[in-house]
Amino acid sequence: MSLIHIQDLSKHFKILNRRQGLGGAFRDLFSGDYRTVRAVDGIALDIQPGEIVGYIGPNGAGKSTTIKMMTGILKPTAGTITVNGQVPYANRIRQAQIMGVVFGQRTQLWWDLPVIESFKILKEIYRVDQATFDRHMEVFEKLVGLKELYSQQVRTLSLGQRMLCDISASFLHNPQVVFLDEPTIGLDVSIKAKIRSVVSELNRVRGTTIILTTHDLGDVEALCRRIIILDKGKILFDGPTKKVTSLFGAYRTLKLQIDDFDDTTLSSLREKLAGRFGRDHGVTVASIEELWTDVTIDQARTPLSDVLNFIMKTFPVFDVRIVEISMEKVVQQVYEGALG
Amino acid sequence: MRSYWALARGSFMVGLVYRFGFLFSILGNIIYLGVAYYLWRSIYQGAETLRGLTFNETYLYVALGSTVFILLKTYADWEIAYEIREGIIAVHLTKPLDLQLLMLAYSLGATLMNLAAITLPTVLILTLVFKVSIPLGLGLALFPLSLLLALLISFCFDYFVGLLAFYIDSNWGISMTKEIIITVLSGALIPLQFFPAGLQAVLRWLPFQAIYHTPLMLVTRPDQGWETFLPMLGVQATWAVVLVVLTRLFYGQAIKVLRIAGG
Numbered sequence: 001m002s003l004i005h006i007q008d009l010s011k012h013f014k015i016l017n018r019r020q021g022l023g024g025a026f027r028d029l030f031s032g033d034y035r036t037v038r039a040v041d042g043i044a045l046d047i048q049p050g051e052i053v054g055y056i057g058p059n060g061a062g063k064s065t066t067i068k069m070m071t072g073i074l075k076p077t078a079g080t081i082t083v084n085g086q087v088p089y090a091n092r093i094r095q096a097q098i099m100g101v102v103f104g105q106r107t108q109l110w111w112d113l114p115v116i117e118s119f120k121i122l123k124e125i126y127r128v129d130q131a132t133f134d135r136h137m138e139v140f141e142k143l144v145g146l147k148e149l150y151s152q153q154v155r156t157l158s159l160g161q162r163m164l165c166d167i168s169a170s171f172l173h174n175p176q177v178v179f180l181d182e183p184t185i186g187l188d189v190s191i192k193a194k195i196r197s198v199v200s201e202l203n204r205v206r207g208t209t210i211i212l213t214t215h216d217l218g219d220v221e222a223l224c225r226r227i228i229i230l231d232k233g234k235i236l237f238d239g240p241t242k243k244v245t246s247l248f249g250a251y252r253t254l255k256l257q258i259d260d261f262d263d264t265t266l267s268s269l270r271e272k273l274a275g276r277f278g279r280d281h282g283v284t285v286a287s288i289e290e291l292w293t294d295v296t297i298d299q300a301r302t303p304l305s306d307v308l309n310f311i312m313k314t315f316p317v318f319d320v321r322i323v324e325i326s327m328e329k330v331v332q333q334v335y336e337g338a339l340g
Numbered sequence: 341m342r343s344y345w346a347l348a349r350g351s352f353m354v355g356l357v358y359r360f361g362f363l364f365s366i367l368g369n370i371i372y373l374g375v376a377y378y379l380w381r382s383i384y385q386g387a388e389t390l391r392g393l394t395f396n397e398t399y400l401y402v403a404l405g406s407t408v409f410i411l412l413k414t415y416a417d418w419e420i421a422y423e424i425r426e427g428i429i430a431v432h433l434t435k436p437l438d439l440q441l442l443m444l445a446y447s448l449g450a451t452l453m454n455l456a457a458i459t460l461p462t463v464l465i466l467t468l469v470f471k472v473s474i475p476l477g478l479g480l481a482l483f484p485l486s487l488l489l490a491l492l493i494s495f496c497f498d499y500f501v502g503l504l505a506f507y508i509d510s511n512w513g514i515s516m517t518k519e520i521i522i523t524v525l526s527g528a529l530i531p532l533q534f535f536p537a538g539l540q541a542v543l544r545w546l547p548f549q550a551i552y553h554t555p556l557m558l559v560t561r562p563d564q565g566w567e568t569f570l571p572m573l574g575v576q577a578t579w580a581v582v583l584v585v586l587t588r589l590f591y592g593q594a595i596k597v598l599r600i601a602g603g
Contacts, residue, residue: 068430071433071434072433072434073433073434073598073599074598074599075599089599092433093436093437096433096434096437099434101434103431106426106427106428106431107431112353112354112358113350117350117353118350120346121347121349121350124342124345125346125347125435125436153357
């Protein structure tokens with residue numbers, strides 16, 4: 001039986017249309033001008049015990065809203081959702097006992113107190129017995145090196161240390177499922193790697209089901225066999241991570257700053273690239289950020305070095321960065337039928 | 341229950357972290373006590389009693405009132421509003437905890453901290469420096485119980501205003517209004533005996549007097565016995581039960597707004 005079962009699940013929010021300016025703000029006080037936002041729009045999925053699932057999508061895709069429905073904070077507008085056979089919002093307090101949650105942007109630890117105090121308080125909250133508590137703390141010590149941080153005030157921890165503590169804390173009561181909502185946001189590469197290894201080890205040792213939402217395809221590639229891509233409240237793809245990474249792992253984005261950039265630069269860049277590499281070259285051009293031109297390259301079809309050389313020769317480029325493909329780009333490619 | 345004790349203990353410890361703030365609270369309180377002393381001296385102007393209270397009784401009431409003020413203010417309204425605005429409330433709601441008991445535990449921890457760090461030192465200063473004598477007796481013995489009930493009632497008001505933040509973007513204005521209403525109508529500043537008779541009659545039927553007037557009267561009029569004190573405590577306890585029930589019912593409604601409109 002699946003641990004989490006979701007069928008035709010929707011969550012719609014009514015949002016007041018705000019007017020501009022001071023006068024508008026006053027008129028808003030008496031306004032009934034609402035629009036409906038379909039944060040989650042008819043999704044279906046099943047998650048088996050012990051799985052690590054990557055739940056990804058760009059900002060506003062509905063990831064956090066789904067998590068909040070699974071944890072019983074939000075009530076669905078329509079559809080069914082059960083976790084361990086129970087409806088989460090119907091009995092929030094009982095369901096909370098089998099779940100662990102980490103919201104990357106917030107902490108469940110006591111900001112002003114030493115780290116160990118938060119763990120002691122959580123021990124009481126979840127009624128963890130002393131033997132289990134000691135055993136788990138031992139595991140965290142081995143994985144994270146928690147002991148060094150015991151006496152440190154949470155507010156003095158680095159973001160990465162805090163996240164490792166938060167993740168450990170969410171596993172303290174041996175939950176059946178742990179939700180990690182953006183656990184690697186704002187962290188540098190080495191801490192990301194540490195977090196990935198800790199999460200994968202906790203999943204392996206305890207068999208805990210993990211739902212991971214993230215912006216970072218790298219997280220999913222490292223941890224999850226299964227990936228669910230969400231956009232605008234709908235599931236675009238639900239399947240093996242391999243299929244996605246084999247497709248997008250080869251993608252890199254060249255970010256260029258070009259001198260004398262004007263309206264014609266993008267189209268002339270496109271033309272010249274088509275002229276040099278042919279029609280089906282797997283290179284796309286877009287300007288998403290100000291000053292930067294993004295050239296996304298499918299290395300399986302065209303080597304990155306060739307594209308870079310060509311552009312450097314033909315355009316007055318004064319700055320270059322190479323980055324992995326962004327979530328937005330993946331979603332765009334999926335829409336265009338990349339995984340179809 | 342152990343989980344809520346752990347929370348209260350945590351909240352108590354947070355208080356310890358900010359230990360230097362207490363010095364200023366005590367200092368501010370002492371300045372107020374000095375001003376109040378001369379104010380009430382000049383109001384009495386040699387009169388033996390006013391409204392049935394001697395100067396000593398009135399001053400004890402006012403001084404003790406300002407000293408327990410810090411105990412009975414829970415700030416649960418600010419806390420809930422802040423947590424909703426910052427989205428921290430979601431962290432609480434993923435725990436197997438009742439939000440009202442969680443907030444009450446936080447308040448209790450802070451109150452115990454304030455009791456040890458502000459109220460007890462101020463009472464010492466009151467008796468040793470200002471030579472105010474606190475009459476020993478049955479009233480004083482019942483005072484802690486009455487204070488606990490008062491805390492529960494005060495908490496319910498703060499918690500209720502906090503829950504309003506589920507409905508509106510900012511409960512700041514309502515918080516301030518509540519603050520003023522409670523401070524004036526509960527007898528936190530002056531004994532209710534000094535209010536016009538008509539207003540007194542009305543206030544007797546409202547829960548506000550159960551927050552400050554009841555516990556303070558127990559200490560300032562200790563000459564009375566069980567026959568006066570028992571009904572006073574009975575009224576307090578009734579209000580505490582009624583308000584706890586009402587706020588619990590209101591929570592059931594307020595949480596629906598969050599569940600439907602998003603957190």
